Amino acid sequence: MKLRFAPSPTGFLHVGGARTAIFNLLHARRYGGTMLLRIEDTDVERSRQHHAEQIITSLKWLGVAWDEGPVYQSDRLDRYRERAEELVAAGKAYRCYCTVEELDAERSAAERAGKQWRYSGRCRKIDGDAGEPHVIRFAVQPGPIEFHDLIRGDVHFEGELIDDFVLLRSDRNPTYHLSVVVDDIDMAITHVARGDDHLSNTPKHVLLFRAFGAAVPSFAHLPLILGGDKKRLSKRTGATSAEEYREMGIVPDALFNFLTLLGWSPGENRELFTAGEATQWFDLADVNKAPAVFDPEKLIWMNGQYLMRMTAEQIYPHLVPFLGDAPRTLDELRTIIELHKMRVRTLRELAKQMAIYFIGDDAIEYDADTVKKHIKGDDLAGRLSALHETLLSTDPFDVVTSEAALRSLAETQGVSAAKLIHPLRLALTGRGASPPIFDVAVVLGKERTLRRLQRLIERLPLIEG
RNA sequence: GGCGCAUUCGUCUAGGGGUCCAGGACGCCGCCCUCUCACGGCGGUAACACGGGUUCAAAUCCCGUAUGCGCUACCA
Numbered sequence: 001m002k003l004r005f006a007p008s009p010t011g012f013l014h015v016g017g018a019r020t021a022i023f024n025l026l027h028a029r030r031y032g033g034t035m036l037l038r039i040e041d042t043d044v045e046r047s048r049q050h051h052a053e054q055i056i057t058s059l060k061w062l063g064v065a066w067d068e069g070p071v072y073q074s075d076r077l078d079r080y081r082e083r084a085e086e087l088v089a090a091g092k093a094y095r096c097y098c099t100v101e102e103l104d105a106e107r108s109a110a111e112r113a114g115k116q117w118r119y120s121g122r123c124r125k126i127d128g129d130a131g132e133p134h135v136i137r138f139a140v141q142p143g144p145i146e147f148h149d150l151i152r153g154d155v156h157f158e159g160e161l162i163d164d165f166v167l168l169r170s171d172r173n174p175t176y177h178l179s180v181v182v183d184d185i186d187m188a189i190t191h192v193a194r195g196d197d198h199l200s201n202t203p204k205h206v207l208l209f210r211a212f213g214a215a216v217p218s219f220a221h222l223p224l225i226l227g228g229d230k231k232r233l234s235k236r237t238g239a240t241s242a243e244e245y246r247e248m249g250i251v252p253d254a255l256f257n258f259l260t261l262l263g264w265s266p267g268e269n270r271e272l273f274t275a276g277e278a279t280q281w282f283d284l285a286d287v288n289k290a291p292a293v294f295d296p297e298k299l300i301w302m303n304g305q306y307l308m309r310m311t312a313e314q315i316y317p318h319l320v321p322f323l324g325d326a327p328r329t330l331d332e333l334r335t336i337i338e339l340h341k342m343r344v345r346t347l348r349e350l351a352k353q354m355a356i357y358f359i360g361d362d363a364i365e366y367d368a369d370t371v372k373k374h375i376k377g378d379d380l381a382g383r384l385s386a387l388h389e390t391l392l393s394t395d396p397f398d399v400v401t402s403e404a405a406l407r408s409l410a411e412t413q414g415v416s417a418a419k420l421i422h423p424l425r426l427a428l429t430g431r432g433a434s435p436p437i438f439d440v441a442v443v444l445g446k447e448r449t450l451r452r453l454q455r456l457i458e459r460l461p462l463i464e465g
Numbered sequence: 466g467g468c469g470c471a472u473u474c475g476u477c478u479a480g481g482g483g484u485c486c487a488g489g490a491c492g493c494c495g496c497c498c499u500c501u502c503a504c505g506g507c508g509g510u511a512a513c514a515c516g517g518g519u520u521c522a523a524a525u526c527c528c529g530u531a532u533g534c535g536c537u538a539c540c541a
Contacts, residue, residue, distance in 0.1 A: 008541045043540055100539060107538095116467055116537080135539055152470070161468060161537090169539040176541045200469055200536035223471080223534095230533070258477095261490095265478055269489040288478085291534065295476045298491040308504070343503035370501090403500090421500040433502035 001033030003191045005059075005066065006180065008040040009051035012241035013058035015294060016195060016225040016233060019259040021064045023222060024193050026260070026275075026282035028067075036187055037069035042179050044171075047074075058242040062252050063275060071187070073179050080174035083182045083212070084136045084167045092211045093167055095134040096123035119163045136168040138177075138207065145203040150191075150220040150285045157203040165204055177201065181208040184217060193220040193284055196291070220284040223263050223291040233294050249346030250299065251318055254306040258299045262292045272305055304345035312337040315347075322351035326358065335443055339435040356429050357443060361451040370432035371463050374422035380464070383413055384427075384457050387420055388450060397446040399438040406438075427456035 005021040007013065013021075028035040037059070041047035056070060073080075087093035103119070110117035124139055140163065146156040167178040174182075184192060199221045209216045227237030239245060245255055256275055266273065266281040307315065312334040319337070336354050344350040356364070377383075387409060391397075394405045406424070410417040425437045428449060434440055441449045 006541090010541075040541065046540070096539095103539090114466080118537090137539095155469075157468075163537080166539050171539080173539085175539065180541085195535095195541095196470070197535055198541085201541090203469095221470085226534080228476085232534075261477065263477090267479065269479075271477090271490055290471055292478090293476055295491070298477065301491055304503090340503090345503095374501095406500095416500095418500055425501065431501090434500095435502080437500060 001028065001031050001190050002036065002188055003028045003033060003193060004036040004038050004069075004184070004187065004189050005064070006038040006040050006183075006194070007055050008043065008046075008176075009048055009055060010043070010046045011051055012243045013055045013062075014233075014240050015242060015245070015255075015259065017055075018058070018062060018064075018242045018255070019225065019262055020194060020222055021059060022062070022256060022259055023220075023264070023282070023284065023287065025064050025066070026278055027191065027193065027220075027284045029279040030282050033190070034067040036071065036189070037066040038071045038183060038187070039069075039073065040176065040179065041072060041074045042077075042080075042174050042176065044074075044173065054243070058246075061246060062242060063256055068187075071183070073174075073183065076179075076183070077173060079186070080179050080182050081168060081172055084174065084178060087138070087167070087211055088136060090211075091139075093136050093138050094124050094164075095128050095130065096137045096164075096166075097126070097128050097132060097134045098123060121164050124164070133170050135166045135170050137164040138167050138204070138211070140164050140204075140207060145206055147202060147206050147216060147219060149199070149202075150193075150218055151223075151287050151289060152199070152221060155199070155202070157200075159203075159207075162203060162207075177204050177208065181205050181212070185209065185212055185214040189217050191218045191220065191284070193222060196221045196224050220287065222287060223289060225262060226291050226293045228293065228295075230293065238294070238296060245299070249322060249348035249350070250303045251306050251310070251315075251347065254303040255299065257306075258302050262294065263288045272302070300345045304342075307344060307347075307350070308342035310341065312341075315341060315350075319347050319350060322347050323354075324351075328358075339439055339443070343433075343435065356431075356434075356440075361448055361455060364427075364430040364452060364455070366426055366456075366459075366463060367431050370422075370426050373432065374426060375460070375464050377415070377419060380423065381457055381460050383415070383420065384423055384453065384460075386413065387424065388453050388457065391441075391446070391453070392450060394446070397442065397449075399436075399442055402441060403438045423456065424453065427453045 003024040005024045007017050025035055039052045041052065052070070084093060088095065107117045123137070128134060140159055142159045144156055145159055146154060149155050165177055166175050168174055202219060206216055225233050227233040229237050231237065233240055239248065242255065257272065260278050261271065264282070264287050266278065313330065315337055316330045316333060333354070336357055337350070340350055340353045344353060387406065390405050390409045391402060394402050406420055407417045410420050421437055425431070425434055428437065428440050428444060444452070
């Protein structure tokens, strides 16, 4: 068994393509087959090498580890020409000398007349000069064309409705239809899993496989991934590339898991699982027929689930790009990551929350709503000064000791501990929400904790009421 | 227009003739936990597109309608 993922390098790796790659990988792994990566760059107008490299980078990031390739179709142009000529020699294809201009004119004339247009096949008859500019077209024979699709079941088309499609362009470059079939034959592909948008092209491919006397592979046409507008996911409706989600702070395993669940389910209400587990359960035949809407909200939730389950060591390498210029070592960040990982949903958020530990003590900005809510009460300045004193003499300065010290102080002050805790949180973080405040204080250390507390006390007259 | 494919809560899905007045998850709303936030727990909201069949019985099978999407290039 052999599968392939065959993107065309005309942009970033689309999440739909990413899912196709994942499904190919999973199916291959499930059945002990191999997976090939093939870059379909026969469209010289739109293909770019840097896009191919970008796609490869994204696949690696995602964890799609193919076995063979990448094979570039642009390295195999002679092979496609050779195969096209074989079909001409066998009378299964022919040279067509019609120009694009002529055909376009015919097409638009037919359109104006309200009629549907198809190529007349007029060049089938003529025996032209192979030296003259021409394309090679496949001579489609009438009759039913049927094939089995792992996902859709049996599908049929009528040969009469299919144009004599172009195999080789006038610049001697192959079209997709030719290159894909030649390669799938040469590379012994047994299962073709690709986007639903190719379903209508499949009869052409079946015809080609037969014309070449080759076995027709199994097909699996995956339903499209839709945007929130129920249209094919596009830039207008949100992020479409794997790269954008990476930049957003999504961890690759989370995206992998999420994409796996778009159009497939392992059953038994399982949602969070590893690629390895999916490998044991996946089968192309179980993929849904209906298109699925990509819901970024759920992806972000899932990413949060991954982050909270990952260790600081696992998160760190993914986090580094979000940290900005100041390099931080894992040792510096370990505790902080542990403290914050369960309260964020993306790496970007995590980096943002972590900033409070690295800015200057005088750079804390007090959140207005939190000030309004917690900076009040009789003699707050006096009580906070007492807290400052208490913390100053707290030794050791650890979570348990400092919390006990604060709580007993609150008791002697006759107020709830919350009356000290909230202002302390504001002093240390500037915010109304944070990890348990004594953990934050310990990470900051006694010195910085006291400095930040002192600063709030000094500013009390300015910000209060 | 032609051809093809599809249709279960707002979204992802389970379910494939009786066990379904339809299960899980995201989101949303309550409550609990609690120094806040988050996590977690509990509860709630919400769906078988429509119409005909077949059958003792249909979300599940068949037909039609509607709607949506895809293809209809010398793009893939």
